[in-house]
Amino acid sequence: MQTAKPEPHGKGNAGYVAFHWRQRKRGPETRAISRRQAIGLGVLAAIALTLACVALLHFYPGDFLPVLSVLAAGAFSAGLGMVAGRAWQPRPPANMETMRERFEKLEDMAWELRESEERYRAMAEAFGDLLVLRSAKGEILYCNNAYAECFGRPADELAGSDFKPAKITPEAQHSALGHDTREVAFETADGVRWFSWLDLAVRDKKTGTIAMLSVARDITGFKDAEKVLRDAREKAEQASRAKSRFLATVSHEMRTPLNGILGMSKLLAGTGLTSEQASYSDAVIGSGESLLALIEDMLDLTLIEAGRFNLREETFEPRAVMKDALELLSSRAHARGLGFGYHVEPDVPKALLGDKGRLRQVILNLVGNAIKFTNEGGIAVRLTLAGREAPQGKVRLRLEVEDTGPGLSSDDARRIFNEFERADNSITRQTGGAGLGLAISRAIARQMDGLLELASTGPDGSVFAAEFVMEATEPATATRPRTLEGRRIALVLNSRTERETLIRQIKSLRGYV
Incomplete structure (x- = not known):
């Protein structure tokens, strides 16, 4: 009989070895095997296979039981064949392919595990941030090169030590296990550096122990x-x-x-x-x-600007404030040949609680600007109640100033409410002004929970509207006056603004135009 020789491996290291037994032809030159030699060889083969089975069961329990059963059966058959003095010619077992696949799968898993570990380790080194993993006792289990270089210590020296960097800020102390992000300063090899520090509690799946993973990013430049x-x-x-x-x-x-x-x-x-x-x-x-x-x-x-712009509250009549303010400006309008008129709607309360001085100031600013920038036509001033709701017990007063000036460009409309800003045209250069009136008027309106806006503008003029929220201490007259009830009035006026103002007043008195 000729001893078995292993053939070349298959794919990887997990290929199986096929044993081919060839029986020599008996002839005069062939020496027959005695029964005693056959028994000895069978016993040696059984012992060798038994030791191999014990080793495989110790290192890979459960995965190779089917294979070992086949090997044991083969060993037993080989022993019997040798005992009988006959050459044994085994056949490849049917589940040998399964063993080969399992070998390959284990090797692939080991290779993927090594590759994943190397990849994540390379990422941790190239990340740029500081990484350190500590045990529950504070010992460093792992730290990347960035952490070691930052504090001027070799990475292999830090591993297993309880090194902690010198803390500059008291809030740099580690908190209880959990998520904790904060800005801290440490003494490093390059001096004091600021870090955005994050602590994460991680659990080891095998041992169940908890470790602390710290991630830090240098924010010294940002802090500076x-x-x-x-x-x-x-x-x-x-x-x-x-x-x-x-x-x-x-x-x-x-x-x-x-x-x-x-x-x-x-x-x-x-x-x-x-x-x-x-x-x-x-x-x-x-x-x-x-x-x-x-x-x-x-x-x-x-x-x-100082935040000390306070309002004074007093009871006043809005119609009287409107009349007094516009009487001061009417002479200026007429001197420029402009039509000038105002109208107060009947539903405006008779008395209000608020700062009448600031309301008068807004009227003077808006109407004064309208007179200043209007060369022909006229100015119409209206005091009404705004359509938007007001808080309970209060009213939203709306002041509208309409002129027939040159209008404003879109760029001027965006910036005229800023301090020291004026419309960039020849009229502005002629009239002058510091450009503070609209900015102050808007601040007053906002202080009264209102607003100041450019309601409309165009080549035929502009309309500025201001709203104020005030408490009504005396409501409007329940019934409208009937002075002109049933009467029809004809108006012959060149000024469009005066004409519209008079039409509003006549209609409020129940007249017809």
Whole structure:
């Protein structure tokens, strides 16, 4: 009999070895095997296979029981055949293919596990952030090169140690197990550095023990930039406060002598002056009033910026405030040849609780601008109740100022409500102004829970609308006056704004046009 020789492996290391037994032809040159030799060989084969089975069962329990049963049967058959003095020619077992597939699957799994470990380790090293895994006792189980280089220690030296970086900020202390993200500062090899620090509790699947995985990102550059911005903001706020104090002081100090100049100029105008002297006196009074209005606007602006722009509440009649304010401006409108009229709707309450001085200021600003920028046509002023709801017990008052001026471009419409902004056209350059009236008026409206907007604009003029929320202390008259009831009135007016204003008033008195 010829001993078995292994043939070349198949794919990988998991191929199976096929044993081919060839029986030599008996002839005169062949020596017969004795029965005693056959028994010895059978016993040796059985012992070898038994040891192999014990080893496989120890290292791979359960996976090779079918294979071992086949090998045991083969060994038993081989022993019997040798005992009988006959050559045994085994056949490949039917489930040998299953063993080969299992070998390949185990090797693939081991290869994938090694590849996954290498891939994640490479990612942890190339990530750039600091990674450190600590046991429950604080020992470092793993740290990447970024962590080791940051604190100037070799990675192999840190492994197994309880090294902890020097803490600069008290909030850098580790919290209880769980998710905790915070900004901390540590002493590193390059000095003090800031980190965004995240702690995660992880559990080992095999042992069940809990470890702490810490991930940190260097945010020193961000913190430095944040400090620069914070310092710049503080400096700007200090400069703004200094400017506000300066304007408030100067405005107050300038008002006192200016009021004296205006008062004495008006007294001088009442004396017997020649026409030339009277014109000079009027110029002084007009310039002084313009300067006083500018000083008042600057003082209001400083109060708004300082957050000390407060309202005074008092009971007043909106119709009386409207009349008094517009009487001051009507002479200016007529002097420019403009039509001028106003209308108060009957449903406006008779008395309101609010700051009548600020309401008067908004009326003067809006109507004054309309007169300033209108060369022909006229100005119409309307006081109504807004269609939007107001809080319980209050009303939403709406003031509309319509003019027949040149209108505004889309760019001007967006910026005219900012401080020191004016419409960029020739009329603005001629009329002048600091560009504070609309900004202050909007601040007043917002302080009264309202708004100020450009309702419409075009080549035929613009409409500015302001809304104010106030408490109605005395409601409007229950019944409308019937002064013109049943009467038809014909209007012949060149001014469109005056015509529309009169039509509204006639209709409110039950008349017809």
